[in-house]
Amino acid sequence: MQVYPSRLAQHVKQNNHSFYMIFGDEPLQKMLSIEAIRKQALQQGFDERQQLSVDNQFQWSRLIEATQTLSLFSSKQFIELELPTGKPGTEGSKTLCELAANANPDTIVLIHGQKIGRDVQNAKWFKALDKQGIYVPCYPLEGNNLHQWVAGYMNETGLKTGPESIKLLSDYCEGNLLAAKQEIDKLLLLFPNGLVTEQQIIESVVDQSRYNVFQLVDVMLSGDAVRMVKMLYRLEAEGVEPTIVCWALTREWQILNTLLADKQAGKSINWNQHRIWKNRQAFYLSAMQRMSFATLDNIQQKLQVLDQRIKQSQVMRPYVELCHLCLLFVPYDLTSIPFE
Template sequence: MQVYPNRFAQELQSGLKPCYLIFGDEPQQKFDMIQRIRDRAREAGFDERTVLVADKEFSWNQLLDATQAMSLFSDKKLIELELPTGKPGTEGSKVLQEVASGLSSDTLLLVHGPRIGKDVQKGKWFKVLDAIGVHSLCYPLEGKQLHSWIQEQLTHHQLRVSPAGIRLIAEFCEGNLLAAKQEIDKLSLLYPAASIDESQLEAAMVDQSRFNVFQLIDVMLNGEQQRCVKMLYRLESEGIEPNILIWALIREWQTLWTLKQQQQNGETVQWQRHGIWRNRQGFYQAALSRLTLENLSHIREQLQLADFQFKQQTIARPFIKLCHLCMLFLGVPLTHLPLLVGHDA
């Protein structure tokens, strides 16, 4: 059964299900739901908690052992299984189906991971677990949904803010729920259970937007030049490793190159085959409409050079080079502009 994140707390009040499936790439909603499950499980006597991560070193026998072993410390236990890729693989799928059929009333299973597509949701393991439990998918919030979420957080803290003030919070945090929650928590300490006007908000809030690499990629693909530069600046100030960004840019180039060749050959783009779901297809369509194969060939040369420089040399200001690369993806004509990125930059 699917339950939307904004209805999840209400769902838990009706009683615990044997299994919960929490997936998505919006960390604050995801963390909130997982924490609510932990709290509710503790209240219900699930005092033992086992955490498993299905990485390359993981043995699925660990999950079987965890569900079958008797606890020395508690009659009930919560088992948390993280799927880093969102998919358990063939062996994992079989084990999860076996676990679903044998879950006892003293074992609660929580499976979580990143964003998943319809292919995963149609998998047998997902269906059998969902049939005895609940699944919820967390997506970034925008517009009215974002404003509603901010309003819920303010109400929880007994804070009263006008619609204009809610828009101000959303603008400061640019859709980042973690940053928004931090600001609202801070406001609750400064103005406990009070009405807060826009001038007080502006005085109290600091622009502490937090951006991740994937958000940067989407903004870049969508052609938003000013926002892309701002996000790069933020990532630099947060100490993000430049090689992570180079890896992300190379990966996006490979995807764009494949999609562009398919377009040139008159083929129908199979978006899901490339792991591109409907909410991100517009970003790629925007990039493909402004970038030619010649543009992409030039970007490839620049990425190869940058990758070598970052791995073999010490670059004084790597984010200048990263900005240059992003500008090429944005279609800005920089071919003939010199760029110094070495020790004397």
């Protein structure tokens, strides 16, 4: 039976299993899932824990011996078997099938490893253990799933904030759930009253290199191309992830597109609605005088393509193309320069 990490803690409180399989390439979910199972097992009296790791020299008889050996001080045992590749081989498959056929209520076996494919899930040993226990897939969270995790963990820690703040934090930590947890834990220390605003997240969560990304945006909006290019070089040298810069450009495109549409419709700008503080309003007014919908459409198309290719690691020098994109906000005519 498959159980997702978000529901695992509640599931193990209500159900007992002899076998647990945790596979995936998202480290935080794996760690929290293993800890949840360990905690529940300990509460049920499984206070003897053994850890085994499968490598080229591993003898599967050790696993059988572990399930049959009890100390003088415990009648229940918890065995953790690390299976890095997710493929136990012929002997291992036979051993795991035997364990599944002779499940012992006084023994829990937890098997964990990296991401597995359909071939492993269709293997005889996997299906045998799955019938007796549960499978927990731990894969990176994206989009709404990531937003829900961030919102859930903030609520669990007692922090309260708005949806825009959750989106900001999610975008900043996309692809690194551990970083999201660490930042939320830090916010709890900084704001023990539990209330956090979007501006406080910008000022507190964002580290110095990320703060420089916001500085880059202001320079870009002001139209200072020379300083903007110098800042991009600095961000690249400091190792700032290209996805962070791409996120910032996407955010500014969305704001400018909305502001320009309101201006064309004859509406006055509601700066508070867009959460643009007074010290930054001049940057947007300057950019709006230079921008057109045609330019914004061009930027949108190139942002979408570049964002996808960066996430797929298909760009050799992402900062070169990020520089081109920033220059479009100035705007510069780059029609003669190809975007891959």
